[in-house]
Amino acid sequence: MSVEAVLLGTAQDGGMPQAGCMCANCADPARRAYAACLGLVDRATGQSWLIDATPDFREQWRILHDLAPDCPLAGIALTHAHMGHYAGLIHLGREAWNTRGLPVYASARMADFLRGNAPWSQLVNLGNIRLHEVSPGQPVALGPRLSLTPHVVPHRDEFSDTLVFVVSGPARRLFYCPDIDRWDDWPGGLREFLGALDVALLDGTFWSADELPGRDVCQVPHPLGTDTARRLAGLSCDVRLIHLNHTNPLHRPGPARDWLAAQGLGVGALGDRWSLEYRM
16 A cells, blocks of 8 residues: 555543553553554655654654655644644654754644743744744645545634644545544534545544543533434444543443444544545
8 A cells, every 4th residue: 555544543632551550441451552654655655654643652653664664754734732632742852863953843833832832832943943933724735646634623722723634535534533523513513524535543532421430520511422423323434432541441342343333333443444545
């Protein structure tokens, strides 16, 4: 596959196991998951990209490198300023990789956040990264056959706004949306939007509103996996849920996964790959 996407993480920001937790998922040594992240590869141009720089950046970069060793990292696109989506940038600084002018694509508000707050500002000031501000609805060409189109979604925007991306290859398009507060805010309807796409990796953080005892899930809104499945049942688009909280039963085989599959949806897995060059 010359132009492809690869899933490099499936968990919510804190990964799994999550610090301070001994729930059934976190206590099981067989269950490990990196924070949600997508890799892109174009072997024709010899380049690769990441969407988001997570706390698991080192491991995820290595997976991408091993998949396409002749395609060095050419840039990173950021969705927003929650810890699971940008904290990995710290590995680009002089204490570690010490990259030189690595392009980082972000919204204007996210770019301002990076410029105005240490230690991220040091990456900018020392030239480790070069910020490229992107605008909603305006495609960003990564090469002659690969582009990203950002869209803004509502999502507890404490430090930045939140972007999601449509990845367009020569023949296929993939929608990457790890975080959103609710699908009702998607203009025109989610089902109609996805009907024109080939692959969708969607926010599946919580399966049930009962997953966080002692906490008000209204303070961390996400669409429930059951609601997403009911909205999209039977859709021809390849829909898989990602960004799973460590409490989510979709991390393991069982009734939740079986019910989801019966609706025609799946669960993302580390290493899932999709060609963007050929129609399946």
